[in-house]
Amino acid sequence: MTIRTRFAPSPTGFLHIGGARTALFCWLHARKHQGKFVLRIEDTDRERSTEESVQAILDGMEWMGLDYDEGPFYQTQRFDRYKELIDKLLEEGKAYRCYCTREELDEMREAQRARKEKPRYDGRCRERTEPREGVEPVIRFRNPQEGAVIFDDQVRGTVTFNNSELDDLIIARSDGTPTYNFTVVVDDMDMKITHVIRGDDHLNNTPRQINMIKALGGEPPVYAHVPMILGADGARLSKRHGAVSVLQYREQGYLPEALINYLVRLGWSHGDQEIFSREEMVEHFEIEDVNRSASTFNPEKLLWLNQHYIKSSEPARVAVALKPLLQARGCEVEEGPMLEAIVRSQQERAKTLVEMADNSLFFYREFDEFDEKAAKKNLRPVAEAPLKAVRDELAALDDWQPEKIHALVNAVAEAQELKLGKVAQPIRVAVSGGPVSPPIDETLSLLGKETTLARIDRALAFIAERVASE
Numbered sequence: 001m002t003i004r005t006r007f008a009p010s011p012t013g014f015l016h017i018g019g020a021r022t023a024l025f026c027w028l029h030a031r032k033h034q035g036k037f038v039l040r041i042e043d044t045d046r047e048r049s050t051e052e053s054v055q056a057i058l059d060g061m062e063w064m065g066l067d068y069d070e071g072p073f074y075q076t077q078r079f080d081r082y083k084e085l086i087d088k089l090l091e092e093g094k095a096y097r098c099y100c101t102r103e104e105l106d107e108m109r110e111a112q113r114a115r116k117e118k119p120r121y122d123g124r125c126r127e128r129t130e131p132r133e134g135v136e137p138v139i140r141f142r143n144p145q146e147g148a149v150i151f152d153d154q155v156r157g158t159v160t161f162n163n164s165e166l167d168d169l170i171i172a173r174s175d176g177t178p179t180y181n182f183t184v185v186v187d188d189m190d191m192k193i194t195h196v197i198r199g200d201d202h203l204n205n206t207p208r209q210i211n212m213i214k215a216l217g218g219e220p221p222v223y224a225h226v227p228m229i230l231g232a233d234g235a236r237l238s239k240r241h242g243a244v245s246v247l248q249y250r251e252q253g254y255l256p257e258a259l260i261n262y263l264v265r266l267g268w269s270h271g272d273q274e275i276f277s278r279e280e281m282v283e284h285f286e287i288e289d290v291n292r293s294a295s296t297f298n299p300e301k302l303l304w305l306n307q308h309y310i311k312s313s314e315p316a317r318v319a320v321a322l323k324p325l326l327q328a329r330g331c332e333v334e335e336g337p338m339l340e341a342i343v344r345s346q347q348e349r350a351k352t353l354v355e356m357a358d359n360s361l362f363f364y365r366e367f368d369e370f371d372e373k374a375a376k377k378n379l380r381p382v383a384e385a386p387l388k389a390v391r392d393e394l395a396a397l398d399d400w401q402p403e404k405i406h407a408l409v410n411a412v413a414e415a416q417e418l419k420l421g422k423v424a425q426p427i428r429v430a431v432s433g434g435p436v437s438p439p440i441d442e443t444l445s446l447l448g449k450e451t452t453l454a455r456i457d458r459a460l461a462f463i464a465e466r467v468a469s470e
Helices: 017-032 051-064 079-091 102-114 180-190 200-215 246-251 256-264 278-284 299-312 315-328 339-346 353-358 372-378 381-395 402-415 420-432 440-447 449-469
Strands: 004-007 036-041 070-074 095-098 138-141 148-153 157-162 170-172 195-199 222-226
Touching: 004 017, 004 195, 017 036, 017 051, 017 195, 017 222, 017 256, 017 278, 036 051, 051 246, 051 256, 079 095, 079 138, 079 170, 079 180, 138 200, 148 200, 148 222, 157 200, 170 180, 180 200, 195 200, 200 222, 246 256, 256 278, 256 299, 315 339, 315 353, 339 353, 339 440, 372 420, 381 402, 381 420, 381 449, 402 420, 402 440, 420 440, 420 449, 440 449
Parallel strands: 004 036, 036 070, 195 222
Antiparallel strands: 095 138, 138 170, 148 157
């Protein structure tokens, strides 16, 4: 048997952390067993589904590298198939038309609450044979009233629901459009899905869906309901906890490798291992090893992983992700130092690519003014002499290499009887505009001779103005 999993998001919003983890688990299970991973867009909610959300889902999956073997399939393109099977259920007496009005249903539920009963449809139209004038009926599935639905959930173990606890779900609205629970059943059956991996908020839908699949003559898939993700306060994960769109993490300077590694560890583990390559995830992942308890989202852990991947990745790989961030900040990256060199100079200390981009702006464009605090501390009259000395030595330097620049700055510091930092930091502020840059020899080497000398001259003029105003 070929393992077939599916990720089936509704395009009513962006791909968020919970959905991304579900997609990852489905992808891993298929890849682990040399199976097929299917993407299905459940867009039957026409009022809330948007093309923008569809594209965000596709872009998010592409960014994370979750390639699908089949799809994307769109439910709105399958309405004829759903109608065909709804008609079949009606003909076989496995579904029926319900003429209850909204007011009648509200009254029924209020009476049930008053009796301290669970509100649900009581089946009053199950045996109705005559239409009701002026009311467009919905269609309900005739759920079995006896027995139980028992299934082995690969995360939760054996799960049992008594059929007497399940009401007759609406499978088609009064306008004829099919409902979520029915379209899911038909799609999983038609697409030969063998394993449904999804959030445990869908657990209560499962017995109803199993009954419908059986009524249609299909074989229920294997289910695995993954616990939800919580924020640090124990509440369900939301935007205030960091549950933003997956693509926002890209915009915030995260590498997809870091997010994937973080998500796989949200509820799954392999010994004490924290860092996983994609190949290791596929090799070790087993859906049965997913924890039954909820996981807690930890932004600091994700940031730590991101720093690890920035530091350990090939500079060329990081450069590809850094480029659009610099371009978005108005930098002409082709007119400055090679991006790979910039990455090498900064990847040891950057936690995000946004941080790296912001700290790299001075390599690609002029800054308007010096950082006030850094200039006040470092571009003082006492720094004028060492800055001039370094400037003169650099102007005479023909071999513009980091080693030569380092030796030159060291020599000036010794000649001025100063610690290296007392010389290097004023140079750093002079050429970068602020207190942070890669090692000064790498910084000057990347900036080039002409730009370095021009910016030191600007700093010297700044100091002269400061002296004149005092």
